[in-house]
Amino acid sequence: MNQIPEALDRVGRIVGDARTNTREFRVILDDTSYLAVDDLVVVISDIPGLNDPLTTYGVVTESESTYEGVTYETDVRRIADSGVLPAELIRTATVAITRMIPEIWTAPLAGQVVHRATGVQRDLALYVDDMGRKMPVGLAPDGSPIFLDLDFFDGTKGGHMSISGVSGVATKTTYAFFFIRMLTGARHLRENVDKYDVVGDSLHNTRVLVFNVKGQDLLWLDTDNADFTDVDEAGWTTLGITPTPFQLVTRDASISDLKPGIPTVSFWSPPQDGTPEDLALPQADRMGVSPFYWTPREFINSGLLSYVFTDASDSRNQLQFLLERIQSQLQRWAVDLVEGNGAVVLRHPNEHEFIEGKRVAVAPRSGEITINSLDSLKDGIRYFIDPDEIEPHPDWVGSIERGTILAFIRRLEAASRTNRLGQLVRAGSKMSVDRDLATVTVVDIHSLHELAQRFVVGALLKETFEEKEETGLRTPLSVVVLDEMNKYAPIQGESPIKDMLIDIAQRGRSLGVLLIGAQQSASRVAPDVLENASIRVTGRLDSAESERSQYGWMLPSTRARAKLLKPGTMVLGQPAVPLPVVLKFPRTPWATRGEERLAPSSEELFSGLDSSLSEDIE
Amino acid sequence: MTPDLSDLNLSISSWDPAYGSAVDFREFHESDQQSIDDSVELNARNWEPVHGNIINAPQDILFVDGIQRIEARLEIYPPEFTVPQSALWAATGAGAVCWNRRERKSQFLNLVHRRVVVLPRGIEIAHIERLKRADVDFEICHARGTEFSDLQNEVHAQMAQLESEIVRATADFSSNMVIADGRIGSKHPPGTLGYVKSHERRYLSGRPAETVPNLDIEQRTPLFLIDGQYPRYSWYIRVGYVPKGNRWQGIARLEVSAQVELEHAMELADISASVIPIAAPPLYMDPRAPQNLVPIAALERELRRGLGNPELLSRKLKVALHEA
Numbered sequence: 001m002n003q004i005p006e007a008l009d010r011v012g013r014i015v016g017d018a019r020t021n022t023r024e025f026r027v028i029l030d031d032t033s034y035l036a037v038d039d040l041v042v043v044i045s046d047i048p049g050l051n052d053p054l055t056t057y058g059v060v061t062e063s064e065s066t067y068e069g070v071t072y073e074t075d076v077r078r079i080a081d082s083g084v085l086p087a088e089l090i091r092t093a094t095v096a097i098t099r100m101i102p103e104i105w106t107a108p109l110a111g112q113v114v115h116r117a118t119g120v121q122r123d124l125a126l127y128v129d130d131m132g133r134k135m136p137v138g139l140a141p142d143g144s145p146i147f148l149d150l151d152f153f154d155g156t157k158g159g160h161m162s163i164s165g166v167s168g169v170a171t172k173t174t175y176a177f178f179f180i181r182m183l184t185g186a187r188h189l190r191e192n193v194d195k196y197d198v199v200g201d202s203l204h205n206t207r208v209l210v211f212n213v214k215g216q217d218l219l220w221l222d223t224d225n226a227d228f229t230d231v232d233e234a235g236w237t238t239l240g241i242t243p244t245p246f247q248l249v250t251r252d253a254s255i256s257d258l259k260p261g262i263p264t265v266s267f268w269s270p271p272q273d274g275t276p277e278d279l280a281l282p283q284a285d286r287m288g289v290s291p292f293y294w295t296p297r298e299f300i301n302s303g304l305l306s307y308v309f310t311d312a313s314d315s316r317n318q319l320q321f322l323l324e325r326i327q328s329q330l331q332r333w334a335v336d337l338v339e340g341n342g343a344v345v346l347r348h349p350n351e352h353e354f355i356e357g358k359r360v361a362v363a364p365r366s367g368e369i370t371i372n373s374l375d376s377l378k379d380g381i382r383y384f385i386d387p388d389e390i391e392p393h394p395d396w397v398g399s400i401e402r403g404t405i406l407a408f409i410r411r412l413e414a415a416s417r418t419n420r421l422g423q424l425v426r427a428g429s430k431m432s433v434d435r436d437l438a439t440v441t442v443v444d445i446h447s448l449h450e451l452a453q454r455f456v457v458g459a460l461l462k463e464t465f466e467e468k469e470e471t472g473l474r475t476p477l478s479v480v481v482l483d484e485m486n487k488y489a490p491i492q493g494e495s496p497i498k499d500m501l502i503d504i505a506q507r508g509r510s511l512g513v514l515l516i517g518a519q520q521s522a523s524r525v526a527p528d529v530l531e532n533a534s535i536r537v538t539g540r541l542d543s544a545e546s547e548r549s550q551y552g553w554m555l556p557s558t559r560a561r562a563k564l565l566k567p568g569t570m571v572l573g574q575p576a577v578p579l580p581v582v583l584k585f586p587r588t589p590w591a592t593r594g595e596e597r598l599a600p601s602s603e604e605l606f607s608g609l610d611s612s613l614s615e616d617i618e
Numbered sequence: 619m620t621p622d623l624s625d626l627n628l629s630i631s632s633w634d635p636a637y638g639s640a641v642d643f644r645e646f647h648e649s650d651q652q653s654i655d656d657s658v659e660l661n662a663r664n665w666e667p668v669h670g671n672i673i674n675a676p677q678d679i680l681f682v683d684g685i686q687r688i689e690a691r692l693e694i695y696p697p698e699f700t701v702p703q704s705a706l707w708a709a710t711g712a713g714a715v716c717w718n719r720r721e722r723k724s725q726f727l728n729l730v731h732r733r734v735v736v737l738p739r740g741i742e743i744a745h746i747e748r749l750k751r752a753d754v755d756f757e758i759c760h761a762r763g764t765e766f767s768d769l770q771n772e773v774h775a776q777m778a779q780l781e782s783e784i785v786r787a788t789a790d791f792s793s794n795m796v797i798a799d800g801r802i803g804s805k806h807p808p809g810t811l812g813y814v815k816s817h818e819r820r821y822l823s824g825r826p827a828e829t830v831p832n833l834d835i836e837q838r839t840p841l842f843l844i845d846g847q848y849p850r851y852s853w854y855i856r857v858g859y860v861p862k863g864n865r866w867q868g869i870a871r872l873e874v875s876a877q878v879e880l881e882h883a884m885e886l887a888d889i890s891a892s893v894i895p896i897a898a899p900p901l902y903m904d905p906r907a908p909q910n911l912v913p914i915a916a917l918e919r920e921l922r923r924g925l926g927n928p929e930l931l932s933r934k935l936k937v938a939l940h941e942a
Contacts, residue, residue, distance in 0.1 A: 069920070072902075072903060074900075079724075080722070081722065082722060083717060083721065083722030083723045084717055084724055084896060084911075084912045084913050085724060086715050086724035086725050086726050086913060086916050086917070086920070087724075
């Protein structure tokens with residue numbers, strides 16, 4: 001391992017005018033060679049007293065050039081203009097040390113020959129040999145794949161991913177989907193399936209839940225990308241994936257129509273309006289979107305009332321106390337209506353009838369409020385906690401002050417308006433998000449009120465997490481992609497969603513619920529969520545942001561560069577490699593914005609017309 | 619391990635090696651018997667500045683220079699001697715800068731360094747045997763006399779020897795022009811220009827002497843002949859102006875062997891007047907500006923760098939001589 005087996009490209013020597021140390025060294029480049037930032041190098045030193053030579057690996061963090069022999073700044077004119085001053089143009093590079101083999105931390109020797117690390121040496125420099133299960137997650141500047149140790153994503157040794165970067169270029173979500181595509185399809189790349197099988201057979205069952213919060217950006221995952229080029233295609237091929245858009249699956253579609261090996265996607269949206277028979281969706285120009293909502297029964301059973309109160313100001317103790325009390329009373333009192341499509345009435349538990357442990361559905365009595373929407377749920381609750389003319393029911397309110405009760409009702413009333421949560425809860429045939437339908441479940445919440453967005457996110461996260469908690473199995477993995485993490489798990493304030501996200505961050509690893517959180521600034525996300533993410537990725541950072549301690553895993557030079565990263569270039573930090581690696585990822589074969597959609601070619605549009613015309617001419 | 623100093627017959631003088639090196643080497647070959655002919659090109663009464671001419675300038679201009687450094691004064695005092703004898707451990711270096719005017723690029727050529735131990739006349743080499751322990755290559759030579767100044771002169775002669783070797787190795791008078799730092803002598807091939815920065819000696823008087831301070835950039839004085847041990851043509855040029863200085867400042871003198879044809883000497887003078895000022899440094903750059911030309915200063919710096927760290931050498935020497 002300590003010998004350089006292949007003929008490696010010599011690029012220069014370690015400079016002799018400065019000290020080397022175990023962190024970095026500088027290289028003076030040969031006249032015919034160059035080193036660019038992020039290039040990997042290898043140096044072999046014979047250390048006195050060591051039997052085996054010491055192999056030092058490093059990554060170029062800076063590239064420099066100067067004239068040697070220059071005393072004054074204006075000397076450059078005498079060198080380059082008149083040429084009277086002899087001087088040597090020198091080029092150097094600074095290298096940060098990534099690894100030493102054997103692991104004896106001794107500085108490489110000044111004057112040693114520096115080689116470009118390629119092939120096996122490159123993998124050694126990036127600890128690829130140490131990775132339990134390697135998965136390609138991007139391309140190095142030279143076009144070769146950069147690997148991630150999946151053990152640190154899927155929960156084996158670590159879990160979760162955190163993506164930071166300025167918004168506007170959709171890089172964060174695009175990278176998340178690129179990563180998901182790798183996760184769900186890289187299997188055949190592995191030379192040895194048994195050893196390198198990334199997620200095992202459960203891979204095919206890996207489920208990804210993602211919320212579309214901006215425009216209709218994520219509703220084109222099944223559509224060809226007009227900007228996709230041959231260069232991108234070559235990149236995907238290197239990564240071992242045939243670039244295709246995701247396959248659309250709808251609730252009614254037949255599975256037999258699907259092509260094997262291509263991950264599927266389903267789109268979901270709450271209805272905007274309309275009767276249960278004819279739901280109107282906000283995505284007018286998008287076919288294949290399935291509606292979803294919660295029936296009052298589902299709403300009560302899942303305890304979703306807490307996700308109606310997600311504002312930080314809702315976390316006052318008294319209100320929470322009342323909320324919990326009402327929540328448990330709802331679960332005790334609610335009885336299904338016969339043929340009610342999930343509608344319920346609230347009736348004292350003593351009056352419930354059971355057959356084989358199940359509550360018997362009833363017909364509504366006169367005076368009982370039929371709960372078939374959030375608004376009627378509010379009325380139903382109000383009947384017990386703030387009735388007209390009679391005392392509130394003690395089981396429901398306990399000794400809670402009237403002010404708190406009124407605050408609760410006020411909030412519930414505001415939330416149950418149609419343009420808020422109103423359309424999310426309704427009686428009707430079961431229309432919940434079926435996360436097992438496709439590999440990727442996209443839930444479009446961009447047109448919802450913020451309160452409703454939080455409700456949907458909270459409800460679906462809870463559903464996902466509880467499902468895994470019940471099975472107790474880590475696989476198949478359940479991945480949740482959540483943009484604007486700073487909104488759902490802010491550094492300050494309390495909310496049920498934040499609590500759950502922290503719970504997922506802490507326990508999700510062992511349960512196979514993995515978070516891919518994205519945010520503009522990691523400094524505004526709850527540390528519990530951030531610190532549990534083993535994999536860190538950043539795109540371009542705001543310059544103030546890049547100086548914050550949340551990015552301490554990056555080298556100072558990488559931080560400086562993070563301000564200038566272009567879309568498609570990311571910095572990856574993973575526990576398996578003790579330094580950040582800059583990678584590129586190819587453009588996705590699916591459109592990431594409406595504008596990227598590949599329009600049907602004009603030939604296709606007019607093909608029918610052409611033939612009819614020609615017939616006419618004949 | 620304690621060295622028995624009384625046993626040593628070779629030691630390093632505790633004096634600074636630079637001590638006593640202030641002898642003016644430039645003068646040591648100069649014969650006092652010189653006569654000046656200031657009417658070889660133009661009658662002395664008609665002297666006036668002559669304009670330089672760059673048309674025939676070759677593509678390459680070579681600047682040649684040498685340096686010397688006394689590393690240590692050695693004292694040889696074996697039991698059979700009545701008084702200690704001094705010797706010098708010195709380093710010399712010489713090289714050239716080739717200024718390619720077309721490509722506007724300069725590069726160092728033929729950088730050579732040589733270490734010498736100069737022994738007084740009559741002292742045997744065996745006395746300095748122990749120096750070889752220092753693991754530094756050196757040559758040994760003898761001075762003409764036994765005085766300290768003889769030793770110094772020999773060091774200078776060694777350097778001049780090296781310098782003239784460089785000139786001979788690099789000069790090709792058909793395609794380049796060679797400018798050596800300082801006066802020229804018989805060791806330089808005829809055609810080599812000597813570039814003299816300072817004016818310790820007064821060569822001209824009367825109208826010719828008045829012409830010198832009135833020179834402008836790219837002008838030169840008419841040629842005059844310095845007739846002596848080594849006859850040569852000489853002329854003054856202006857390389858720059860020194861604000862608030864007198865008009866003799868910023869003047870340099872050049873010379874070429876009188877073995878070359880007068881016409882050729884005039885042509886060389888014309889070229890030098892036009893080309894050399896381009897290589898003159900701005901005042902802040904060098905304490906000897908503007909006369910100390912940029913390529914020569916760079917060459918000296920490079921040569922000096924190549925001599926290595928004097929303290930490191932001195933330590934090696936001490937270790938070699940004083941350690942058992």
